[in-house]
Amino acid sequence: MTADTTATPGPRTLTRQRRRASAARFWKQYRTHRAGVVGLAALVLCVLVALTAPLTVGADVRSVTDAPGGPLESPSARFPLGTDQFGRSLLGLVIWGSRVSLLVGLLAAVLSVAIGTLIGITAGHFRGWYATVMMRITDWFLVMPTLVLAIALATVMSRSLGTIVVAIGVTTWPTTARLVRAQTLAVESRPYIERAKALGGGHWHVMSRHVLPNVMPLVLAQTTLIISTAILTEATLAFLGLGDPTGVSWGGLLQDAREAGAVSSGDWWYLVPPGIAIAVVALAFTLCGRAVESVLNPRLGVSR
Structure with a gap:
């Protein structure tokens, strides 16, 4: 009688295989959303431009004292997007500004989603007076204008990224807290949650092992949607003069253009490039977010 030499895969191997299969299914479905693919391609291009900025334009592009051109030169072969009021190349500034705008948008979205997920899961799990207090705080933030609160915080705190x-x-x-709480309530009503509690699973075990994996698809889709909002908000704050004065961002370029009188003097090349960059990146993240949301929840019926 011959022994079976086929080794049974371990738990970690099976987990990795399931994750790879799940990622492959996700990508296969995501590719069917043409708008999402276009948005992803635009994001990949923007990220590559931002990462290679030190090599393509260099940090010296931000220097005011060593500006290579004259003030407010119109687009030419030497300066394809013209120059700003200090004689710096606007093409180089837009490329360098992508680093700040994308970084701030990503970090702000991660912080926002982390806070919303924490409050949403705990409020959906514990319920009672804790959930009531958290939801009332959430409602207060919902009715307050987000931009006004952000301006107030940026005014009180030091000006930095x-x-x-x-x-x-x-x-x-x-918004994330509300969505995650609703999903948490739906997950905790399932029978396997009761079995986990009956077998001795504590609060942390239930929330981390059962609830969090089930709300992560929603969190992922929400993150991609919030990044575009964060980028627009950062541009608005920088345009209002509340951004980092030592950095270069797309909103900061628009604020510099306003101070230089580009609108009244008709220097369109100072306004259009950073504005288009903000719109393209925000639209790309929105397209990706809608596609991810449609893949994770096909009942939404998002158009492809």
Whole structure:
């Protein structure tokens, strides 16, 4: 009688196989959403441009004292997008500004989703007076204008990228908290949650092992949608003069253009490039978010 030499895969191997299969299914369904693919391609291009900025344009592009051109030169072969009021290349500034705008948008979205997920899961799990208090706080943030709260925080705190991230993150989490709480209530009504509790599973075990994996698809879709909002909010704060004065961002370029009188003097090349960059990146994240949301929840019926 021959022994069976076929080894049984371990738990970790099976977990990795399931994750790879799940990722493959997700990508196969995501590719059917043409708008999502276009948005993803635009994001990949923007990220590559941002990551290679130190090599393509260099950090010297931000220097005011060593500006290579004259003030407010129109687009030419030397400066394809013209120059700003200090004689710096606007093409280089837009490329370098993508680093700040994308970084702030990503970090602010992660902070916002983390706060909303924490409050949503705990409020859906514990319920009672804790859930009542948390939901009333969430409702207060929902009815308050997000931009006004962000401006207030950015005004009180020091002007830096960290301040912008915190100001956006702590004012945009209520929607995520509401969605995650509703999903948590739905998950905890399932029979296997009762079995886990009967077998001795504590609060942390139930929330981390059963609830969190089931709400992660919703969290992922919400993150991609919030990033576009965070980028627009960062641009608005920078345009209002509340951004980091030492950095270069797309909103900061628009604020510099306003101060230089580009609108009244007709220097369109100072306004259009950063504005288009903000719109393209925000639209790309929105397209990706809608596609992810449609893949994870086909009942939404999002158009492809």
